[in-house]
Amino acid sequence: IIHRDLAARNVLVGQKETCKVTDFGMARDVQQENIYERKTKGRLPVKWTAYEALMYGKYTTKSDVWSYGVLLYEIFTIGGSPYPRMDGRKIANLLQDGYRMPKPQHVDEELYQIMMKCWKNDPDARPTFTELKNQLKDMETLHKKLINMTMYDKQLYANVEDLIV
Numbered sequence: 001i002i003h004r005d006l007a008a009r010n011v012l013v014g015q016k017e018t019c020k021v022t023d024f025g026m027a028r029d030v031q032q033e034n035i036y037e038r039k040t041k042g043r044l045p046v047k048w049t050a051y052e053a054l055m056y057g058k059y060t061t062k063s064d065v066w067s068y069g070v071l072l073y074e075i076f077t078i079g080g081s082p083y084p085r086m087d088g089r090k091i092a093n094l095l096q097d098g099y100r101m102p103k104p105q106h107v108d109e110e111l112y113q114i115m116m117k118c119w120k121n122d123p124d125a126r127p128t129f130t131e132l133k134n135q136l137k138d139m140e141t142l143h144k145k146l147i148n149m150t151m152y153d154k155q156l157y158a159n160v161e162d163l164i165v
Helices: 051-056 061-076 088-096 109-118 129-146
Strands: 011-013 019-021
Touching: 051 061, 051 088, 061 109, 061 129, 109 129
Parallel strands: none
Antiparallel strands: 011 019
C-alpha cells in the first residue's frame, strides 16, 4: 500500500504512545507493480508530496518515505508547518533546484540528516521504512541530546522529566 498522504494530521497517538496511521483516502494497493501513477489532475498535499510524485505523478513506498521525513519535521518542530511561509505552488520548482527545509535550531544534526535522507531526489537513495525504524530506535535512548528543549518558549514547553511535582 502506498499511502500518498502521510502527515501528522493523519497520525493518531494512542495508549503507550502507539501511533496509528489513518486516512487512507488517497492510498493505493500496488502489490503487483509497486508503483502507482497518477493519471488525473487534482489537489495534492504538495508540502508532503515527494519530488517524483509532484514532477511525474509516480508514487512508490519511497514517496511515502519522503512524506515521512516531512512528518518527522512536523513532530520535532512540535507541530511546525513544513515549508513555512512558502507558496505551495512554488514547492516543485524549489525542490527541483535542490532546496530542502533547513535544520530546526533545536534538532540535533544526526536527526536532521535522517530527514535529509528521506528527501533525496532519487527515490532509490532514500532509506526504507525498516532502515528508518532501526535508525530511530538506535537514537531513542539519546532523545534529550537529539532535541534541545531549551530552545522552546519555557512558558509553553518543558521536558516532562524536568517537571517538579
